[in-house]
Amino acid sequence: MESSSSQEISKPPSELYSFLIGWENIPLWIPDIVKFEPLDGEEGDLDSTSFIHIRFGNSRLKFLQRITNTVENQHLTLSWSNYPFEILHTFDLYPLGDDQTRLVSAMTVQPRNLLGNMLLPFLQSAIRRQQHRSLNRLNDAIQMVTPA
Numbered sequence: 267m268e269s270s271s272s273q274e275i276s277k278p279p280s281e282l283y284s285f286l287i288g289w290e291n292i293p294l295w296i297p298d299i300v301k302f303e304p305l306d307g308e309e310g311d312l313d314s315t316s317f318i319h320i321r322f323g324n325s326r327l328k329f330l331q332r333i334t335n336t337v338e339n340q341h342l343t344l345s346w347s348n349y350p351f352e353i354l355h356t357f358d359l360y361p362l363g364d365d366q367t368r369l370v371s372a373m374t375v376q377p378r379n380l381l382g383n384m385l386l387p388f389l390q391s392a393i394r395r396q397q398h399r400s401l402n403r404l405n406d407a408i409q410m411v412t413p414a
Contacts, residue, residue, distance in 0.1 A: 269387060269394045270372040273401045277408055279339045279367045285408045286342055286357055287333075289316070294411065295404035297396055300326055306384040312336050319344065322392070329353070350382035351375055368406075373397055 275282055285291050287310030293299045298321040327348060337341035339359060346353040347379025351360045353375050360368040375393060377383040 267375045267390055267393070268373070269375075269397055270370060271394075271398050271401055272368055272370040272407055274362065275367050275369055275408065276365055277367060277412060278365050279361050281412055282367050282369060282408065283339045283342070285412065287336075290409065291411065292318070294407035295400055296320065297399050297403060298322065307323055307333075310336070317367050347378070350378055350385055352378055360399075369401065371397060371401055 277285075282349070284370045289302065289304055289309050296318070299318065300321050301317075303317040303319075303320040305315040305317060310333065312333055312335070315330060318329045318331050320327050320329065329346040329348045332345045332347075333342065334345045334354070335341065335356075341359070342357045343402050344355045346355065353373060358370045358372075363366055373393065375386065375389075377386050
């Protein structure tokens with residue numbers, strides 16, 4: 267399953283990128299985050315890992331997050347994996363002027379086993395809604411946290 271969404275954000279790419287990779291910012295824009303645990307590596311570095319615990323409906327899901335690709339101020343790819351799914355989440359930042367960035371968020375969700383294959387059709391619309399909601403929350407959070 268693939269899904270993408272985009273949003274214009276009133277910040278330059280450098281501020282947006284710093285906000286995206288800041289561990290302390292993750293709970294501000296990922297809906298329903300319960301817990302974030304840095305494991306290995308420095309904040310925002312390639313191959314750094316962490317656990318993310320997310321409330322999804324009545325369940326809590328734990329994902330291993332790893333930064334798999336990064337180009338400072340331009341691109342970030344995160345891999346989230348758990349028992350039923352492997353999720354690649356990419357962020358591409360396109361400057362639109364002095365203080366504007368178009369952020370494009372794309373997700374690819376791959377089932378890892380029979381359970382994932384059975385669950386994915388039921389989760390597709392919820393995953394898409396959550397992706398869109400995350401971008402809205404990210405925009406709101408970065409406006410509150412960073413000075414104008």
